Amino acid sequence: TQLLEQSPQFLSIQEGENLTVYCNSSSVFSSLQWYRQEPGEGPVLLVTVVTGGEVKKLKRLTFQFGDARKDSSLHITAAQPGDTGLYLCAGSTGNQFYFGTGTSLTVIP
Amino acid sequence: NAGVTQTPKFRILKIGQSMTLQCTQDMNHNYMYWYRQDPGMGLKLIYYSVGAGITDKGEVPNGYNVSRSTTEDFPLRLELAAPSQTSVYFCASRTFGGRGDEQFFGPGTRLTVL
Numbered sequence: 308t309q310l311l312e313q314s315p316q317f318l319s320i321q322e323g324e325n326l327t328v329y330c331n332s333s334s335v336f337s338s339l340q341w342y343r344q345e346p347g348e349g350p351v352l353l354v355t356v357v358t359g360g361e362v363k364k365l366k367r368l369t370f371q372f373g374d375a376r377k378d379s380s381l382h383i384t385a386a387q388p389g390d391t392g393l394y395l396c397a398g399s400t401g402n403q404f405y406f407g408t409g410t411s412l413t414v415i416p
Numbered sequence: 417n418a419g420v421t422q423t424p425k426f427r428i429l430k431i432g433q434s435m436t437l438q439c440t441q442d443m444n445h446n447y448m449y450w451y452r453q454d455p456g457m458g459l460k461l462i463y464y465s466v467g468a469g470i471t472d473k474g475e476v477p478n479g480y481n482v483s484r485s486t487t488e489d490f491p492l493r494l495e496l497a498a499p500s501q502t503s504v505y506f507c508a509s510r511t512f513g514g515r516g517d518e519q520f521f522g523p524g525t526r527l528t529v530l
Binding site for chain 1 (some may be wrong): 420434447450451456458459460464466472474475504506508516517518519520521522523524
């Protein structure tokens with residue numbers, strides 16, 4: 308089993324603050340994806356990172372893939388209430404995906 | 417463009433009953449997946465398919481079966497339902513397009529086994 312651990316599990320912050328979510332594993336992945344999921348809906352892809360050390364920016368969100376392709380981080384700058392949701396990382400080994408345990412983010416106006 | 421659709425949205429089963437969760441995608445994706453998500457947790461892969469006629473087990477396949485007779489449809493069968501199968505089930509299709517490797521998820525089926 309390819310275990311992906313996310314931290315923190317829960318995060319409650321004020322609007323305008325910055326935050327970082329971590330996704331760690333002892334396994335190597337060919338790619339890593341970040342999703343956001345809202346209550347009662349399926350996850351929606353935010354980004355896919357493929358190359359070790361890769362950094363991708365999506366507006367206020369910055370994603371990094373570790374050099375050894377075992378871990379990743381998601382940094383949000385100036386969080387907004389619309390960022391509230393469950394953030395999931397998922398590692399790919401080719402045909403299969405292994406999801407992290409999730410980080411539930413609440414941004415308070 | 418409907419994307420990935422799942423039926424039913426909700427279902428309550430009694431222990432020992434069987435049912436089929438339906439999943440259809442209209443994007444002509446070869447790869448399709450079934451996941452389950454328990455409360456407050458990430459998703460676990462049940463079964464996946466890389467094309468019509470080809471299926472394979474994921475992390476948690478016990479108690480489930482799948483078939484893939486067409487590109488569009490990927491039904492998940494529960495035989496002899498057990499309380500441990502109470503969960504939210506998501507179907508997804510996968511493409512390697514302009515955004516790279518991407519999964520598209522359906523809205524989910526919330527199943528309760530009593």
